[in-house]
Amino acid sequence: xxxxxxxxxxxxxxxxxxxxxxxxxxxxxxxxAVLGANGAGKTTLLRSITGLVRPRAGTVRYGxxxxxxxxxxxxxxxxxxxxxEGRGVIQQLTVEENLRLGALWRGRSERxxxxxxxxxxxxxxxxxxxxxxxxxxxxxxxxxxxxxxLMAQPDVLLLDEPSLGLAPMVTAQLMxxxxxxxxxxxxxxxxxxQNVRTALSIAAHVVVLNLGRVVxxxxxxxxxxxxxxxxxxxxx
Amino acid sequence: xxxTLDGVTNGAIFAAVGLALVLxxxxxxxxxxxxxxxxxxxxxxxxxxxxxxxxxWLAVAVALASGALIGAVVERLVVRPVERRPPLNAVIxxxxxxxxxEAVAGLVxxxxxxxxxxxxxxxxxxxxxxxxxxxxxxxxxxxxxxxxLGVLVVLFRFTDTGLRMRASAFEPEVARLLGVRVGRTLxxxxxxxxxxxxxxxVLVAPRxxxxxxxxxxxxxxxxxxAVIGGLDSPPGAVVGxxxxxxxxxYVGGYVGSSxxxxxxxxxxxxVLMVRPQGLFAPRAERRV
Amino acid sequence: MPEAVSSxxxxxxxxxxxxxxxxxxxxxxxxxxxxxxxxxxxxxxxxAVSMAVGSYNDYQxxxxxxxxxxxxxxxxxxxxxxxxxxxxGAFVMVGAYGAGLVLVHTKLPVALALVVAVAASGAFGxxxxxxxxxxxxxxxxxxxxxxxxGLPAVTIKYRGVFNGEEGLSINPLVPPGGVxxxxxxxxxxxxxxxxxxxxxxxxxxxxxxxxxxxxxxxEVAAALVGISVARTQVLAFAVSSAxxxxxxxxxxxxxxxxxxxxxxxxxSISLLAGMxxxxxxxxxxxxxxxxxxxxxPQWSSTIANHLGLQSGQSSNVALLFYGAxxxxxxxxxxxxxxxxxxxxxxALSRRPAAASGSGRGAGVVAARQPxxxxxxxxxxxxxxxxxxxx
Numbered sequence: 001x002x003x004x005x006x007x008x009x010x011x012x013x014x015x016x017x018x019x020x021x022x023x024x025x026x027x028x029x030x031x032x033a034v035l036g037a038n039g040a041g042k043t044t045l046l047r048s049i050t051g052l053v054r055p056r057a058g059t060v061r062y063g064x065x066x067x068x069x070x071x072x073x074x075x076x077x078x079x080x081x082x083x084x085e086g087r088g089v090i091q092q093l094t095v096e097e098n099l100r101l102g103a104l105w106r107g108r109s110e111r112x113x114x115x116x117x118x119x120x121x122x123x124x125x126x127x128x129x130x131x132x133x134x135x136x137x138x139x140x141x142x143x144x145x146x147x148x149x150l151m152a153q154p155d156v157l158l159l160d161e162p163s164l165g166l167a168p169m170v171t172a173q174l175m176x177x178x179x180x181x182x183x184x185x186x187x188x189x190x191x192x193x194q195n196v197r198t199a200l201s202i203a204a205h206v207v208v209l210n211l212g213r214v215v216x217x218x219x220x221x222x223x224x225x226x227x228x229x230x231x232x233x234x235x236x
Numbered sequence: 237x238x239x240t241l242d243g244v245t246n247g248a249i250f251a252a253v254g255l256a257l258v259l260x261x262x263x264x265x266x267x268x269x270x271x272x273x274x275x276x277x278x279x280x281x282x283x284x285x286x287x288x289x290x291x292x293w294l295a296v297a298v299a300l301a302s303g304a305l306i307g308a309v310v311e312r313l314v315v316r317p318v319e320r321r322p323p324l325n326a327v328i329x330x331x332x333x334x335x336x337x338e339a340v341a342g343l344v345x346x347x348x349x350x351x352x353x354x355x356x357x358x359x360x361x362x363x364x365x366x367x368x369x370x371x372x373x374x375x376x377x378x379x380x381x382x383x384x385l386g387v388l389v390v391l392f393r394f395t396d397t398g399l400r401m402r403a404s405a406f407e408p409e410v411a412r413l414l415g416v417r418v419g420r421t422l423x424x425x426x427x428x429x430x431x432x433x434x435x436x437x438v439l440v441a442p443r444x445x446x447x448x449x450x451x452x453x454x455x456x457x458x459x460x461x462a463v464i465g466g467l468d469s470p471p472g473a474v475v476g477x478x479x480x481x482x483x484x485x486y487v488g489g490y491v492g493s494s495x496x497x498x499x500x501x502x503x504x505x506x507v508l509m510v511r512p513q514g515l516f517a518p519r520a521e522r523r524v
Numbered sequence: 525m526p527e528a529v530s531s532x533x534x535x536x537x538x539x540x541x542x543x544x545x546x547x548x549x550x551x552x553x554x555x556x557x558x559x560x561x562x563x564x565x566x567x568x569x570x571x572a573v574s575m576a577v578g579s580y581n582d583y584q585x586x587x588x589x590x591x592x593x594x595x596x597x598x599x600x601x602x603x604x605x606x607x608x609x610x611x612x613g614a615f616v617m618v619g620a621y622g623a624g625l626v627l628v629h630t631k632l633p634v635a636l637a638l639v640v641a642v643a644a645s646g647a648f649g650x651x652x653x654x655x656x657x658x659x660x661x662x663x664x665x666x667x668x669x670x671x672x673x674g675l676p677a678v679t680i681k682y683r684g685v686f687n688g689e690e691g692l693s694i695n696p697l698v699p700p701g702g703v704x705x706x707x708x709x710x711x712x713x714x715x716x717x718x719x720x721x722x723x724x725x726x727x728x729x730x731x732x733x734x735x736x737x738x739x740x741x742x743e744v745a746a747a748l749v750g751i752s753v754a755r756t757q758v759l760a761f762a763v764s765s766a767x768x769x770x771x772x773x774x775x776x777x778x779x780x781x782x783x784x785x786x787x788x789x790x791x792s793i794s795l796l797a798g799m800x801x802x803x804x805x806x807x808x809x810x811x812x813x814x815x816x817x818x819x820x821p822q823w824s825s826t827i828a829n830h831l832g833l834q835s836g837q838s839s840n841v842a843l844l845f846y847g848a849x850x851x852x853x854x855x856x857x858x859x860x861x862x863x864x865x866x867x868x869x870x871a872l873s874r875r876p877a878a879a880s881g882s883g884r885g886a887g888v889v890a891a892r893q894p895x896x897x898x899x900x901x902x903x904x905x906x907x908x909x910x911x912x913x914x
């Protein structure tokens with residue numbers, strides 16, 4: 001299962017440069033945390049990997065393919081799952097319908113199998129399977145969004161601020177699940193987070209963005225050990 | 237009593253048009269002003285088939301197929317470019333389309349009235365010694381529309397395609413992130429809606445005769461139905477259709493037939509004053 | 525922390541090079557005076573044109589003027605205030621019948637009849653504007669559509685007053701002295717139209733105009749700064765319908781007849797087409813659209829004749845043209861003729877492009893977080909704005 005290699009990615013909105021010559025690698029089977037202040041370009045990075053945003057330059061290598069220019073729907077079908085900011089849970093559908101949506105292009109039996117696995121991972125979703133997604137709490141929605149992404153058994157999982165709005169304990173549980181998942185399935189995870197400590201605690205690799213540029217690209221333990229770097233870019 | 241029956245059958249047709257409008261609205265957030273005109277063209281094509289081949293059912297099939305084709309083509313060529321732009325653009329584009337289609341019909345088939353066969357008897361049925369204003373044909377209209385409604389419900393609730401369409405309508409970007417080919421789904425939505433509209437066109441033609449603008453009034457009533465129920469609600473369109481049909485029937489019967497158009501306007505204003513988003517719409521929140 | 529100075533910020537901070545013109549060529553700064561001067565200039569120009577052309581063309585000038593004021597009114601409602609209306613034809617009809625009834629049943633002078641037309645239509649605009657102010661988008665469009673289709677039926681229902689399908693016949697204007705009647709008609713039309721448009725231009729520049737635009741751009745924000753959204757919407761309707769009323773009153777004088785057939789949905793759609801092609805939201809653009817509406821029927825008659833079609837088909841050709849124009853313009857050039865001209869002029873005078881880039885007035889350059897802030901300007905297309913913290 002290939003990791004993700006971003007090279008020279010530049011994105012411009014109108015007159016504003018959101019990403020400037022960004023290069024980073026997300027090693028396969030590991031969790032890579034992408035950190036940075038508001039407006040640093042983290043969400044833009046994820047969106048350009050999936051193709052929601054078209055970069056003006058650069059490549060995103062996934063295995064042998066360059067994902068830049070490939071339609072979003074196709075990027076996703078090739079094994080890249082993206083849980084967007086705000087989770088993207090479709091409120092007007094039920095929990096089960098949301099989950100089914102995650103893998104509509106797969107066969108029925110495979111889908112059924114995957115659904116079972118997701119319910120194993122998040123039993124609370126099984127209890128609420130016929131409920132409207134709008135009736136779920138924040139943590140439950142995050143579980144739903146994650147479960148939905150997993151339905152397609154992705155090789156690469158992009159998560160945009162999953163801990164947003166969640167209580168610390170729920171966040172901890174979520175992160176634990178994530179770690180377990182990576183260990184079991186070998187998924188490559190790119191995790192954009194504001195919650196720096198949590199991210200550092202589970203990531204193997206860290207990338208820090210500032211004003212659209214990469215300022216740190218190193219192993220997580222090295223970053224955690226460098227107090228000056230932490231203070232300068234991460235605030236603690 | 238007669239007025240009621242009349243209202244119900246008319247209401248079914250308005251419901252069908254309203255439903256077509258709701259389908260398109262939910263999928264693309266566009267109000268298709270050309271819905272009636274598209275149905276008109278399909279019905280004219282069907283009429284041509286009847287004149288040359290004589291088979292009613294073949295004509296109906298042609299109407300549905302051409303309707304679907306017109307819907308798909310219009311979405312791809314004319315509507316796709318304005319889907320992302322301000323709503324005024326889409327309004328004007330569909331209006332322009334309405335005008336173009338009516339003009340083309342006038343040029344190709346002439347402006348005169350044409351008859352369209354009903355296939356079923358239009359004579360009122362007998363109940364005991366009374367003749368009711370409800371004929372075989374009216375029964376056929378009701379059955380056809382109920383069947384179509386049933387098919388649509390099954391499609392949307394129970395199939396993968398329906399799920400895709402609902403997801404694309406509610407959250408197109410999220411749907412893309414889930415691998416749904418949103419563009420194709422939208423085209424499908426327009427295709428279905430146009431076919432439903434074409435059916436309505438065929439069902440209403442025998443009674444009011446075919447002409448380039450014969451669907452104008454039907455469109456207004458269909459739109460009224462959709463609005464009464466709330467543009468986001470398919471069952472609302474059906475209820476709205478019945479309400480509109482019955483109300484117009486009573487207005488026509490008790491007040492005078494020339495005021496029907498105005499009657500629709502009054503109903504529309506009344507409903508919109510009370511509940512601007514329609515009777516069945518969920519409470520809309522204002523995001524600050 | 526590295527300082528955040530993006531290219532957008534630098535552009536916004538750059539001092540604008542002042543555009544200098546000789547004093548006598550500059551228009552006065554104050555809006556009222558400015559508009560008066562423009563109005564006088566326009567009148568003079570139109571007067572010159574009128575003198576230069578023959579009597580039939582005078583009639584066409586009158587038609588153009590009538591269309592222009594109706595379209596301009598629609599433009600205020602749709603372009604400046606953002607309310608979609610498909611019923612302008614209905615308001616024209618109210619004005620036409622208003623003036624018509626006055627002229628037929630009383631001996632009041634024409635000027636007064638026109639005032640009645642404007643007032644009646646304006647009042648009706650308020651009546652419709654109140655329920656309309658609660659509606660948005662397609663609901664509003666549908667309601668106005670129903671109005672356009674349904675209102676003519678009133679004249680048939682109340683035959684006694686309105687004389688049904690036959691309508692009212694209006695005596696033509698009596699010109700003073702030795703002036704040609706068509707010429708006199710065009711002068712009356714153009715003078716009253718220009719006068720009303722000058723007033724409208726002033727309204728647009730005033731706080732009412734600002735309120736119109738504020739409500740169009742962001743209702744919630746407008747309400748938060750104390751603008752009454754509903755009242756603004758109703759006022760916009762009133763202004764728009766008043767303009768239509770004048771058009772209607774003048775129409776009766778020009779054609780000599782006022783009947784329901786002349787106010788079908790086709791009229792509303794034509795006015796909309798004229799507005800779109802000329803440039804939505806532009807008073808000057810309304811004149812381009814008005815000219816289009818006058819010459820399209822002529823051109824399509826010619827085309828129909830060339831193609832050997834029956835005379836009745838020329839109206840279909842005209843409609844085909846209108847419809848195609850609407851569709852094509854919206855797909856290709858949504859800002860119409862006036863928009864295209866403005867862009868061309870801007871490119872020619874080569875002003876430093878404002879950071880906002882859009883025609884919506886001065887772009888507000890919004891600062892986000894101070895650390896690592898990127899300046900995001902207001903003119904960006906929706907789908908490319910970065911979401912949240914990205």
